Amino acid sequence: MRVFKLLIAACVSASAVAAWSFKDGSLTITEKAGTLQTESFSVSKPFSDPIPLPNTATARFRFSIESEESGTSKPHQAYLQISDPTTGLETSFPADVRDNGRARIDVEFKLIPKALLGPDKTLDCKIIIGSFGTEKPIIAYIGSIIPRLKGAAAAPSERFAAKPEIKHIFKPDPEYTSESLAIVFSAAICVLGLLLIGVWIYLGVTPITFGNPLYSLGFITTIIVIEFAFFQYYVGATIFKLIAQSAILAPIAFLSGTRALRDLRARRLSSGK
């Protein structure tokens, strides 16, 4: 039933209903210096290549509106619609129509909204003709233009949506020399230390016999313990532990040290005689 109705409607519109149309379409791109380019178009045949529009130029569209209904060739709506096929944004320019149906639309570059402009953006041009009553309106694609925008395109409007992700870029970690090189140098230093001790021993070491070695032994032991305390601090003990240890060890080192060195001086003086 519905198909039947549609068929009837189609027949009616094809036979009885008159339709708007246009012919003799032409697009002229002009500058102050003169005409740059002229293209022709019709309802069924848009101009083939997109036409560049320099930013000082004007696109002049001319066409003749025809009506199959007698009496009028001046429709209520005669627009040139310029739209951006990627964003879906559009704008319309009303035509100046004379009584005989001649229509003209002059699109200056500066009249095209900024939102439609971008570097080498192709804009579609459509002519829309329609009016009140039963006459069938027409919307016809007539070709594309490329407005040559100088400078940057307008920034896109703020819209609420997910934003691009950001990942923090860390500063590079410090770079270290190779372990083997460090080991070579450390080994050289250790060898140097051993060499020094070796030289001392080579020069002659004569152990002495003490009457009372207590102070000297106490002094050297305290020194070794202090070194050990420093080592512990280096490895990770707190400074407060080191201070406590030093507070105990320092008086011992002082007392035993003065005695030991006094003995040593006495011995050295007596041996020097």
Place this chain on the structure above:
Amino acid sequence: MAVQLLRTTLLLAIVCISYVSAISVSGSRVLVVLDPSLKQEDYAVFLSDLDSRGLDLSIKSANDPHLGLFEFGERTYDHVFLTQPPTQKALGPNLLAKPLLDFAKAGGNIVIVLNSNEHALASVREFAVQLDVVLPFRDTKLVDHFMYDEQASPLLHDALILDPQTLLAPHIVAAPEDVAAKLYYPGGSAFALGNNPLIVPVLAAPETAYIYDPAEETLSSDSPFATGKQAFLVASLQTRSNSRITFVASNLLFSDEAFSKPNSFNRAFATELTKWTFSEKSVLKLESVSHRLLEDTNTTENPSIYRVKNDIAYEVSLSQFEDGSWFPYTADDVQLEFTMLDPYYRLTLSPTHKTSTAQFYATTFTAPDQHGMFSFVLEYFRPGLTFIKDKRVVTVRHFGHNEFARSFAIPNAWPYVSSIVVVAGAWVVFVGLWLFTGENSAKKTV
């Protein structure tokens, strides 16, 4: 007996109140300002639909001397449905632009319906301009010679039949599943929108439509107010405080006549549109926010201090209000920013688990190598949904003196460390030699 009766009544009243307040998150008191030119019986279905949803309607005329949006500084209504008179006369001092703006600022929701004949009054126009909605000039008409209703306006082409599949805001009114459904626009004008990001267009005019002034442009339309998809029939706006305002270009969109046409989507459209505006749907709520050190599950949640390069875990949960109760809200575009002036991180959170009322989202990241006051910023602004913003400030401190790599872990330091060890060792040996060697004085003295 009387006490028991009183108790039962009270209980019933409490149940009723809790039921009623659960209809919308903002409340259920609706002021319908119905102009005397609009007959209530022409909008009976629309009004009874509102009533049956549990809204508490007060239908008043703009001339009502007791009409007021505020009483002692408090809102007297939660929502306002405002129609316009067909001729140019004022709506009264209580419905000027300022009271309406104050009402929206105080959390009230507003639907403004323009009259199909005259459209907007100066006060409503002023209110709209503040929101970046540009209402049409007086007496203008929206026409489309391509998509008009052949029965309703065969010659004037001002009643349009629109395709609801072209609806622009799925969170406000989703397109119907039935592709044969039609949206009837029985005449009126349309308005233009500014570039305000808070505005959500709901319904745009068809590509070939335009708005003309019948008084000025009788023969041809040479300066249309708006053309094509730049003319809007319905647009909504949500303020940053989550009040909702909707502009509808014609009161006839909600008429019984439009509802009763074949395949009409108007009734569902009106229901969904008022549900959205009265905060009955697409309302989001932040249920919980937590952040903590990743490796340390025992630490207290939401510590106030982190260290640079700490691994941080962040978790939020979101709920959505729909049909009177809260449900988990699931999306894949919830983002967290970790900012100090600028975002150092912007991460998309991934949905993890859900409870019966909330969906959890989580992410992990390493704190940047920059100390200072940072914020966890969750800003979920999406057209048609409640704006959610949560900001938690934490300190990110630098490494402590005992948290750097030790010198024995750094190859460069090994020669220095070994030098110190060798010097210290050699010194101890030297002291030993100094103390315990030499010529034996005892032998000499003897």
